[in-house]
Amino acid sequence: MNINAVIRLMSLLSLWMRTGEGQIFQPELTPNTFLARITSNTVMLKQPYCVFDQTCPDCEIWLVAGLCSANAIFDAQVNSSTPNILSLSPYPTAFNSSSNNFFLTRVGLLSDFPCNQSSNDQYFVVGADGKCSGINCNGELPDGFSVCFKYLLIYTNETLVNSSNWSVNIDLPKLLNLHNINDGLSARSGAMVVITSILCAAVALLLLLFFIMLCITCCTKKESKEISVTNSIRIPRYDTHDLKNRVHPYDNPAYQSDFKNYSTANTLPKDVTQKL
Secondary structure, eight states, X not given: OOHHHHHHHHHHHHHHHHHOTTOSOOOOBOSOTTSOOBOSSOEEEEOOTTOSOTTOTTOEEEEEEEEGGGHHHHHHHHHTTOSOGGGSSOGGGTTSTTSOSEEEEEEEEGGGSOGGGOOTTOEEEETTTOSOOSTTOOOOOOTTSXXXXXXXXXXXXXXXXXXXXXXXXXXXXXXXXGGGOOOSGGGSXXXXXXXXXXXXXXXXXXXXXXXXXXXXXXXXXOOOOOOOHHHHOOOOOOOOTTSTTSOOTTSOGGGGGGGGGOOGGGSSSSOTTOOO
């Protein structure tokens, strides 16, 4: 072993002793209750701000996610000085019947989570990548199981520097088979049946009123009086200079009897005898 490796190992060991193994933090759910903190295959955890000692700027924070029954399996494999901790349980097969039932995924650099930027609005979604295929991808969790989490502080050469405690058991809801869901009346509550009945009766009443008004509108005919344009417009007599000695074709014959009521003062030109 060369001198540089010894010095690096000693520094990591001193860092381990200063921070205290597994005694500094326990992964918790995000305190933001307005979010879906727990679903059938995802969990929202509080981000690891001010969790580990900031004296290792090149270190990274990783998360162990898996079934709570696999906690002892992970701890035993880590204590057995396995050379590559990040490939202990690759995700695509992490939850098979013969697998270790846990996987590791990267959270970020230690320098990205200083104490002075801690916020309850920040969270880490475990399972955000869905059904992914990467060895350390952030894949979805198996529904219907109790899951646990643990933060790890890992040096660039995949050496474990420090770790947090395991989280409490978090139970994921079990997805129901679509064909097994009871959608009959027996699955409805009494209040739901009452509300549905009232709404149906109200809609039926509105439709009945609409058809009644439609029938009344169609069956009732209002008498309309025919308007005669000829009988409604009075056109007074008027003369032009070239027709003053002729029969006036522009007189309205319907009002010939009323010509006596009109004088040349009401027509153009005012003076019939005036020569233009």
